[in-house]
Amino acid sequence: MSNLNSSLPLAGVRVLDLSRVLAGPWCATVLGDLGAEVIKIEHPQRGDDTRDWGLRVGSTQTSYFNSANRNKRSVTVDLQTAEGQQIVRDLAKQSDVVIQNFKFGGVEKMGLGYEQLKQVREDLIYCSISGYDRTGPEATRPGYDLVVQGEAGLMALNGEASQPPLKFGVAAVDLFTGMYSAQAILAALFERQRTRKGRHIEMALFDCGLMITSYYGLEALMKGEDPLRFGNAHPSIVPYGVFNAEDGPLVITVGNNGQYERFCREVIERPDLVDDERFRTNIGRAENRATLLPEIDRELGRRKRQDLLERLRGAGIPCGEVLGVHEALTSKRATDAGLVSTHDHPECGSASVLAPPYRLDGVRPPVRRAPPQLGEGTADVLNTLLGLSDERIAQLKAAGVV
Template structure:
């Protein structure tokens, strides 16, 4: 069982999330919902100080049902650890001044407004970058900062559909389905984080920052990989494969005798021979229909007709063990709770039990990037709306305490929720 990480009390202005390779880097997070918060959480996990500037009503993901912890949605809690929150009304001149003061102090700004919204809010990115050429500014949008679709709203499902990804997902002969994870948002967040890291590396070399333009649709197109190349070579639309593979007929899922699903990835000639031996179907090795990768692909339906009833003779766990003994990769298809239990058992800190000193607790998925020479600080519980306002304005920006109180009393600054 992973030990709980408890968020220690912080003096005013003390950063969280320090100790990783991005220690000393400060990020202003102007993002909402998923793609942007996922990007900035990656940066926080890598040691950056991330300041999340929210509207007075908060990031809209805070209100997504069905699960809540102390008023905040599990959706929000899964993507906002190790950040600090300040809630500001950017429609007020004083609120815009706070944001500008933060921009003038940070290394990176990440935003996922629709193109043009930044300028309407009062952020002239070109002027900001002229004033602070070392600043890295990353923009995540549905269709990019330029192009014929720039003004269209975009969501995960929209870009999965438009990219062709959704057309590949589902069972043959049945309607398309969305991926079980919001890849349109998550992949955009990852590419934005990659862009930020590259820009920071370049800044260390030449002293200048950069402006990064990440489009959710572009990211999904990039994930088509070889499927796009196949289509451009033969001019055909790749079809839905279900849990199968377009090129390797012994790379797919099967149903065992106990009804449990498992997957087999016999993608070399050695694995093919060992698969036949495990199934006690050695005669298939020399069968001219199956004696090469090309012939097996050409005759895949006939091959599946033989493999499927053979796999129905034993329980799935038995097949996984038998194939593993012959060095043929195979695995049970786990449920999410089963996968989480396995991750806890593995001890790689991929399940984090976060706790706050006010009693809040939640378990979240951890950071997959591990370092030998960096030991990041314990991840901190995602902040309540506006939780760190005083520390940021008084301790980080140097605002007098009286001015902070006035900003709260006039509604420019939302009071922290208790």
């Protein structure tokens, strides 16, 4: 394991993860995937909130927790005790990065804010994740993914025009915030090599949620109103979206006039739809989509999905099946790419986690550490890094500090 870790870009970097739930833990997992040593601080009895969310995996893990906590050690510390706060200060002194997402002002009350920990390590990179701008009037508001999806306009982008606003299927704001936070931390680590100085990085869920609106957001600013919602269709390219074959859904993306001609002649065998003046250009097809799409739907609905996919690929038109989550994770494509990692589990025999989504020099970094049992690394970390004896650790455990 040590040889593997030393070959990764963040080998030698230590991250102290004080965060809970998703955005912060996701950020720390990204850093762990890249080789950082991640120490996750959790409450001795409760642990991370997500140890009680999703499907149970043994006595202290769940599917939700495991999704965001691979490549970490779990150290249990009661941060409401003076002894626990001192343990974290001592660990911060030996860490390069601290990540926290406590409610505004909460971490400072424990003596673990940036300015306080900066006193024990001047070049510390400290990332604070909150719901809203920490310098604004909503600084004290807690942040929740679903709330921010609504406030940032993201729910207004999803679904069909005839339906109410719709949230993403996953906690997209949390996930994006975790990724943006990891990017900022990587930039600060790079800068520190030159300046030998740390940084206080401040991230807000609302800020990151607004970024996800991307080109739709700019379109709304230009028009002075919300863009139309098209569900699985494209607002300006036709035919482009999810369609139903006789035996299941598929994605078809006809991106230009040449593809459209091949689609009509070679895939659905309707040359009349090419010759029709209304459909010769993409602009015309978009303007007349209400007339064109029923004709296309009718032709696709009487053909088998596999036959359509073969025809579409033969015509050079991007396409694919619409799979369920389980189908996608167990597909040959995912298996061949090594995107699901199975590891031994002391209570369940085995359990699966997703592998890092990138390759380094052609090799996908494996999951070096399975998601940790609650407190599995407490004794080892406190002994190895802080030099606490077994007797002292036992005393702290008896007092409920660890």
